Amino acid sequence: MATxxxxxxxVALVAGSFSSCGAWELxxxxxxxxxxxxxxxxxxLKRAADDVAAPVIHALRPLVGSAGDLGRRGGVPCDxxxxxxxxxxxxxWKTVPAxxxxxxxxxxxxGHYRRDSAVVVDEAIAYAEGLxxxxxxxxxxxxxxxxxxxxxxPYYAKHGFGTELYNSxxxxxxxxxxxxxALPETRRLFRKLISLGIKPVFLTGRTEDQRAITVANLRxxxxxxxxxxxxxxxxxxASAIAYKSGERQKLQDAGYVIVGxxxxxxxxxxxAPEGARTFKLPDPMYYIG
Amino acid sequence: MATxxxxxxxVALVAGSFSSCGAWELxxxxxxxxxxxxxxxxxxLKRAADDVAAPVIHALRPLVGSAGDLGRRGGVPCDxxxxxxxxxxxxxWKTVPAxxxxxxxxxxxxGHYRRDSAVVVDEAIAYAEGLxxxxxxxxxxxxxxxxxxxxxxPYYAKHGFGTELYNSxxxxxxxxxxxxxALPETRRLFRKLISLGIKPVFLTGRTEDQRAITVANLRxxxxxxxxxxxxxxxxxxASAIAYKSGERQKLQDAGYVIVGxxxxxxxxxxxAPEGARTFKLPDPMYYIG
Numbered sequence: 001m002a003t004x005x006x007x008x009x010x011v012a013l014v015a016g017s018f019s020s021c022g023a024w025e026l027x028x029x030x031x032x033x034x035x036x037x038x039x040x041x042x043x044x045l046k047r048a049a050d051d052v053a054a055p056v057i058h059a060l061r062p063l064v065g066s067a068g069d070l071g072r073r074g075g076v077p078c079d080x081x082x083x084x085x086x087x088x089x090x091x092x093w094k095t096v097p098a099x100x101x102x103x104x105x106x107x108x109x110x111g112h113y114r115r116d117s118a119v120v121v122d123e124a125i126a127y128a129e130g131l132x133x134x135x136x137x138x139x140x141x142x143x144x145x146x147x148x149x150x151x152x153x154p155y156y157a158k159h160g161f162g163t164e165l166y167n168s169x170x171x172x173x174x175x176x177x178x179x180x181x182a183l184p185e186t187r188r189l190f191r192k193l194i195s196l197g198i199k200p201v202f203l204t205g206r207t208e209d210q211r212a213i214t215v216a217n218l219r220x221x222x223x224x225x226x227x228x229x230x231x232x233x234x235x236x237x238a239s240a241i242a243y244k245s246g247e248r249q250k251l252q253d254a255g256y257v258i259v260g261x262x263x264x265x266x267x268x269x270x271x272a273p274e275g276a277r278t279f280k281l282p283d284p285m286y287y288i289g
Numbered sequence: 290m291a292t293x294x295x296x297x298x299x300v301a302l303v304a305g306s307f308s309s310c311g312a313w314e315l316x317x318x319x320x321x322x323x324x325x326x327x328x329x330x331x332x333x334l335k336r337a338a339d340d341v342a343a344p345v346i347h348a349l350r351p352l353v354g355s356a357g358d359l360g361r362r363g364g365v366p367c368d369x370x371x372x373x374x375x376x377x378x379x380x381x382w383k384t385v386p387a388x389x390x391x392x393x394x395x396x397x398x399x400g401h402y403r404r405d406s407a408v409v410v411d412e413a414i415a416y417a418e419g420l421x422x423x424x425x426x427x428x429x430x431x432x433x434x435x436x437x438x439x440x441x442x443p444y445y446a447k448h449g450f451g452t453e454l455y456n457s458x459x460x461x462x463x464x465x466x467x468x469x470x471a472l473p474e475t476r477r478l479f480r481k482l483i484s485l486g487i488k489p490v491f492l493t494g495r496t497e498d499q500r501a502i503t504v505a506n507l508r509x510x511x512x513x514x515x516x517x518x519x520x521x522x523x524x525x526x527a528s529a530i531a532y533k534s535g536e537r538q539k540l541q542d543a544g545y546v547i548v549g550x551x552x553x554x555x556x557x558x559x560x561a562p563e564g565a566r567t568f569k570l571p572d573p574m575y576y577i578g
Contacts, residue, residue, distance in 0.1 A: 079401075080408040086376045087569045089409045112368075119369040120378045280376045 078103035082284045088266045093287050096162035104161040104284055108153060114185070116282045121185040124262060124279045125192050131259055133197055140227060140256045141193050142248060142275055143186070144263035145204035147283045150180035150217060162285030175206065178213045182221035186262070186281070190223060198259060199227040203247050203268075205288065207234045240288050245271030367392035371573045377555045382576050385451035393450040393573055397442060403474070405571045410474040413551060413568045414481050420548055422486055429516060429545045430482050431537060431564055432475065433552035434493035436572045439469035439506060451574030464495065467502045471510035475551065475570070479512060487548060488516040492536050492557075494577065496523045529577050534560030 076084075078100035084090040096104055107113055133139055143149050155174045156162060174180075190200050206214055208231045215229065230247050238246070244267065248258055252273050261268070261275030264283035269275070365373075367389035373379040385393055396402055422428055432438050444463045445451060463469075479489050495503055497520045504518065519536050527535075533556065537547055541562050550557070550564030553572035558564070 076408050076411070077404050080405045083372070083375060083405050083571070084408045084412060086372060087409075087571075088376075089412050089568055115366050116369045116372050119365050119373045120376075122365070123373060123378050279378055282372070282376075 075099060082107065085284050085287070086280065086282055091266075091287070092289055095165055096160075096285065098163050101160050101163045104163075105157070107284065108161060109157065113282060117183060117185040120262075120279050120281050121189045124189050124260060124277075127277055128189075128193055128196055128198060128260060131196075131198075134257070137197065137199070138255055138257050139197070139259045140199045140201045140251060141260040142201050142203050142251075142258055142262070143190065143226075144265070144268045145202055145206060145214065145218075146180070147183070147264035147285070148262060148268070148281055149183065149186050149190070149202065149223065150221060151183045152180050154179065154181065156285050166286060172210075175210055176213055178217040178220065180217055180221070182223070183281075187222055189262070190226075193260075194225050199256075200225070201228040201230065201251065201256075202226055203230045203244055205232055205240055205243070207232050207236075209234050240265065240267035241271040244268060245273070248273050248275065364388060371396065374573050374576070375569065375571055380555075380576070381578055384454055385449075385574065387452050390449050390452045393452075394446070396573065397450060398446065402571055406472060406474040409551075409568050409570050410478045413478050413549060413566075416566055417478075417482055417485055417487060417549060420485075420487075423546070426486065426488070427544055427546050428486070428548045429488045429490050429540060430549040431490050431492050431540075431547055431551070432479065432515075433554070433557045434491055434495060434503065434507075435469070436472070436553035436574070437551060437557070437570055438472065438475050438479070438491065438512065439510060440472045441469050443468065443470065445574050455575060461499075464499055465502055467506040467509065469506055469510070471512070472570075476511055478551070479515075482549075483514050488545075489514070490517040490519065490540065491515055492519045492533055494521055494529055494532070496521050496525075498523050529554065529556035530560040533557060534562070537562050537564065 075097055078097070081090065081097060081100060082104075085093070128141070131139070146152055152171075152174065155171065159167075159170070193200055202218070204214070211229070211231055214231070218224075218226075218229075232243060236243065248261070248271075251258060258273060258275035260277050260279065262279040262281065263269050264281040265288045266280065267288050269278035269280060364386055367386070370379065370386060370389060371393075374382070417430070420428070435441055441460075441463065444460065448456075448459070482489055491507075493503070500518065500520055503520070507513075507515075507518075521532060525532065537550070537560075540547060547562060547564035549566050549568065551568040551570060552558050553570040554577045555569065556577050558567035558569060
């Protein structure tokens with residue numbers, strides 16, 4: 001009888017150990033439910049508001065992992081797709097491939113995105129700390145806002161992580177809630193730069209009519225002390241590269257030295273004057289040309 | 290007695306199932322031995338020489354996998370480090386972090402590198418097929434050589450996948466063997482472009498004194514029909530960006546239209562005139578500024 005019991009335990013162990021093999025080898029890993037996603041987003045919001053230093057998105061980690069091999073069902077492997085986006089090989093895309101929704105959910109919420117962002121910011125800080133400043137207070141650093149200074153992950157988690165076509169109505173309604181959360185890595189850079197004497201300048205594709213809510217959202221998320229918040233005039237027609245390059249040119253013409261420039265889109269950091277050094281944060285959810 | 294036997298089998302199963310959980314959760318995954326690596330390199334060579342269409346590096350796949358989470362022992366996670374390299378956030382580095390040797394070995398030999406390269410080339414081919422050519426035969430496409438048209442993986446597999454400091458003596462000795470293998474993805478692009486009427490131009494940091502062996506190596510690996518092979522004059526002192534931009538400018542001045550440009554280094558594809566569209570192949574093993 002004891003042996004039979006042992007057998008049962010062993011069988012359970014076998015089964016258990018197989019099921020603990022992780023997302024890596026299995027196809028039936030499920031994303032957290034929509035409800036779990038909302039809870040995660042709420043947690044993210046709360047923690048960001050509390051300015052907790054601990055990694056915000058880790059709550060979901062045990063559930064998910066960040067397997068490089070998820071999302072291979074037909075078509076381009078999702079991790080190769082993501083790399084192609086980050087290295088600017090994939091351009092002018094409208095939506096994330098539908099089969100990559102699970103993969104991207106894991107990536108964005110499972111800690112992988114945060115780790116990748118942290119490495120970029122560590123590089124940026126090392127670079128900034130190595131600069132010899134002129135001491136005249138003319139050095140500035142350009143920050144994009146969406147998916148750079150503020151994260152709209154609570155929105156995108158409810159909208160397929162970029163697999164749904166961009167909907168300006170619902171996205172703008174979300175922006176007007178002012179509930180975006182800080183990307184803690186970028187905020188760390190922002191604060192470090194101020195302590196070094198480099199002035200942050202926000203340069204965003206958000207429009208002038210969103211100024212008040214954007215300021216409120218930034219302050220609520222722990223940003224303060226920026227030199228400038230440059231928003232796009234309502235109805236202004238130009239590519240992101242043309243618009244942002246033009247604004248950087250104006251900064252230079254006014255005597256400022258752009259020592260750094262950070263954004264999640266290549267259109268944030270391409271186009272002269274780019275800034276002395278550029279940094280590309282990950283963003284596999286959408287493309288702005 | 291039969292139960293005892295069953296027990297033994299079950300215990301073996303439990304142990305086996307744990308050990309089959311994959312690289313993902315375990316720290317004790319070993320890279321293939323140096324001998325296995327040499328065999329893989331030899332296989333790679335042989336298959337490339339035979340022009341076999343099947344993915345060349347797959348032979349090692351069952352052993353290794355391409356886990357995004359390998360190589361986290363202290364310091365920056367190796368997959369985040371690699372992404373930072375590919376997105377040009379990490380610059381001017383001399384060697385791959387020592388702790389990432391295993392990770393990079395898995396990446397380079399486990400199929401992941403090939404998958405990532407294939408996606409880049411698929412994009413390049415889709416772009417090329419969408420071009421409206423002038424019909425005057427003036428459209429050219431610039432190809433880098435090392436880690437773009439030819440792979441030096443057999444060399445780097447024996448030299449720590451970039452964790453060892455670059456040794457020009459041993460690397461040049463390897464180049465003079467003429468034994469580099471085609472990166473099959475790039476060769477596919479090369480042939481497609483010729484069939485479309487776009488002329489390939491090789492532009493490489495290899496020096497003029499390596500012309501004969503470079504031509505022999507390229508031909509042996511299935512490349513033929515290029516318009517030009519541009520090598521650097523011996524002793525020429527300039528950054529890769531300055532040198533390569535200058536050569537592209539000469540092409541333009543001679544009336545050619547550079548419709549595309551592909552390389553594994555950012556210095557291959559930055560610096561005006563870049564070419565109408567650039568493609569960055571993965572290369573986490575070394576950096577050329």
